[in-house]
Amino acid sequence: MNRGPWHQCGDRSQKLVVEQIEHGAGVGVILSTRDLSYQKAEQYAAIYHDLGAQVLIDLQFYVPGFTNISLASYPTHEYRAKISQMQPLSDNDLNGLTVALQEINQNINADGIISPAIIYQAGRPDTVQTNARLFSISKQVGDELGIPTYATVVLGKSVTSSDKTLEEILSPATSLLADGWYFIFEFDPERIPSQVESVSRCCIAGLRLACTGRPVLHAYAGPMALLSFGFGANAAGIGHCQNLWKFCPERWQPQRRRTGGTKAPARFFSRSLWGTIVYPDEVARMSIGLQEQILTSSPFSTQITPGKPFLSITRWNANKHLVHAICSTVAEIAAVNEPRINATQAISLLQEAVKLHGTIVDTGLTLRDNTNVYQENWRLVLNELLENQSSDFDYLELLRT
Amino acid sequence: MPFVVPMDRAQAEFPDYNFISPLTPSAQKAAFHVRDENGNDLCLKIISPLHSMDERFQREVQFLQTISHPNIAKLIEYTLSSRPGQYRHYIIEEYIDGVDLKEKLRHGECWSRPDASSIFSQLCDGLYECCNRGVVHRDLKPTNIRLKPNDSPVIIDFGTARHLNLPDITKTSEGAAFGTWPWFAPEQFQGTKYDIDHRTDLFALGILLYEALIGKHPFYQLGMTYEEGQEATCYSNDCFSDSGFLALPFQWKLILDRLLRKNRSERPKDAGQVGTILRRIGEIL
Numbered sequence: 001m002n003r004g005p006w007h008q009c010g011d012r013s014q015k016l017v018v019e020q021i022e023h024g025a026g027v028g029v030i031l032s033t034r035d036l037s038y039q040k041a042e043q044y045a046a047i048y049h050d051l052g053a054q055v056l057i058d059l060q061f062y063v064p065g066f067t068n069i070s071l072a073s074y075p076t077h078e079y080r081a082k083i084s085q086m087q088p089l090s091d092n093d094l095n096g097l098t099v100a101l102q103e104i105n106q107n108i109n110a111d112g113i114i115s116p117a118i119i120y121q122a123g124r125p126d127t128v129q130t131n132a133r134l135f136s137i138s139k140q141v142g143d144e145l146g147i148p149t150y151a152t153v154v155l156g157k158s159v160t161s162s163d164k165t166l167e168e169i170l171s172p173a174t175s176l177l178a179d180g181w182y183f184i185f186e187f188d189p190e191r192i193p194s195q196v197e198s199v200s201r202c203c204i205a206g207l208r209l210a211c212t213g214r215p216v217l218h219a220y221a222g223p224m225a226l227l228s229f230g231f232g233a234n235a236a237g238i239g240h241c242q243n244l245w246k247f248c249p250e251r252w253q254p255q256r257r258r259t260g261g262t263k264a265p266a267r268f269f270s271r272s273l274w275g276t277i278v279y280p281d282e283v284a285r286m287s288i289g290l291q292e293q294i295l296t297s298s299p300f301s302t303q304i305t306p307g308k309p310f311l312s313i314t315r316w317n318a319n320k321h322l323v324h325a326i327c328s329t330v331a332e333i334a335a336v337n338e339p340r341i342n343a344t345q346a347i348s349l350l351q352e353a354v355k356l357h358g359t360i361v362d363t364g365l366t367l368r369d370n371t372n373v374y375q376e377n378w379r380l381v382l383n384e385l386l387e388n389q390s391s392d393f394d395y396l397e398l399l400r401t
Numbered sequence: 402m403p404f405v406v407p408m409d410r411a412q413a414e415f416p417d418y419n420f421i422s423p424l425t426p427s428a429q430k431a432a433f434h435v436r437d438e439n440g441n442d443l444c445l446k447i448i449s450p451l452h453s454m455d456e457r458f459q460r461e462v463q464f465l466q467t468i469s470h471p472n473i474a475k476l477i478e479y480t481l482s483s484r485p486g487q488y489r490h491y492i493i494e495e496y497i498d499g500v501d502l503k504e505k506l507r508h509g510e511c512w513s514r515p516d517a518s519s520i521f522s523q524l525c526d527g528l529y530e531c532c533n534r535g536v537v538h539r540d541l542k543p544t545n546i547r548l549k550p551n552d553s554p555v556i557i558d559f560g561t562a563r564h565l566n567l568p569d570i571t572k573t574s575e576g577a578a579f580g581t582w583p584w585f586a587p588e589q590f591q592g593t594k595y596d597i598d599h600r601t602d603l604f605a606l607g608i609l610l611y612e613a614l615i616g617k618h619p620f621y622q623l624g625m626t627y628e629e630g631q632e633a634t635c636y637s638n639d640c641f642s643d644s645g646f647l648a649l650p651f652q653w654k655l656i657l658d659r660l661l662r663k664n665r666s667e668r669p670k671d672a673g674q675v676g677t678i679l680r681r682i683g684e685i686l
Binding site for chain 2 (some may be wrong): 171173
């Protein structure tokens, strides 16, 4: 598993990902089966490989009740549907799923297998058993194809509500003889996870997985990718839209109509704020010096210049700028393979962001996008992680050296 | 209750072998050091009639028949024959010349760290092989590890092993308390069989390594009851305040701490990982 930022595909982002990799952002791509038909997945996998990125495919069994035309185009579809109907998978089903898994991963020339898995739920040993069976056939396919098999660990909210329930799931989950982990943590449906307790449990669970000595891909990380390497992850999935910034099954429900999203202003991501600035009038009221600090640039933000009238950036360019800004920062952090240092780097960036938000407030401005609610909490979480999980970091170091 | 067969009776039943000495019996088997007509030293185990059709025993035989590893005892022959007046059910294993690990783990005596590194890393090799085959020994203790004269350890007696990849023998309601409790992991005291995995053996390995390095058991004290042992194993961390433990180099403390974690998810991933670490830190003074 390449170390660094990975592109978490979704919501029509295939071409955006091509551009990002061409600009040197991202070391791998996770294909999303709900957003891309099987045929297109094969085509794009070849393109990404040609650009030098690793490619994995996520079959997304963890929201089995959701289906669409893209998902239905994969030979794994009937088995995914069975799980959604709470039917146990028979031995015949598992054999069929094994063949389908092998076909898909072979055809996209995957660099590893992401095992299909359902959400782990507290007090539901059947979820443990189902995932163990699904992992077992995935491992068989991975061994057959000569590529690593990453066990998918999706921690549902019932699991992450207490240390005890977390342990009850992590113990069997980490017993799988996986070559790495595809780690997904369920959050509340807020724009960016901000609650200390849930973000802290996410980091602790990730650290626990990292302490197995196998690489961890923190999926659906988004801006939280800033924290991923600090808890020992080797890779973090970054996507352009909010639904890819945390795992939240509610966001997978088919929407009758789009509300707000398409008419909302484009969000400009500021690396130094580790958040977004939306409204031109807010920027216009800042001093040139402050604008220079906030309007961090990328190859996709040429319309934005400090001191000039804040031209509205197009939505897609804003998306591209955001992904590039997160990827490049995360790549800088990931370049040092030492989780303690990575956590410290993230803390430092977050401290600066908090300070800068303070400066903005001091000028009398209140950012309407409510974009400063999580940075301080994330900083607190990382500080606590370094302090309370010190022996885990020691063990990671022992494994590494 | 161990299955005991007097040696003279065993000799009479197996005249082709020269019986040298009895070995530690288990509930399933009486064991002897024997020598065949070619002068080869072997271990002959007579199966108790009470356990002869035991599924667990059949699995042990199947496992040992397919394994070939320098740190796991080799199965040479398995025989079940019945004729009028004669019923013979036995296995012949490689005889591990040397001593039980028990002989080397003496209270108050501490091993040198290079010795501990060498012996325990090889033990890890054997356990890793078990792990890769989905087998948990469940009764790793000093009398189930033989040390050859060159100090190479060999794991013996897979009679209580759990085979994770095979269907369950027992009902769900049955617990996990197979084995010998002073070397139990917390999940053996408190869990169900579904809580048993290869990291259960790593906890026992941690106890043995602690005994080797510190010269005392981390939880068990002479005269302790089962309940007291359970309390200490599941909840006490006093062993990490012991002066012998505190005097160890940091890396040794760290690996012991991880092996003896109460939660399985906090223990090392597998014995292969532990073996690699032990080899690396073996020379640290």
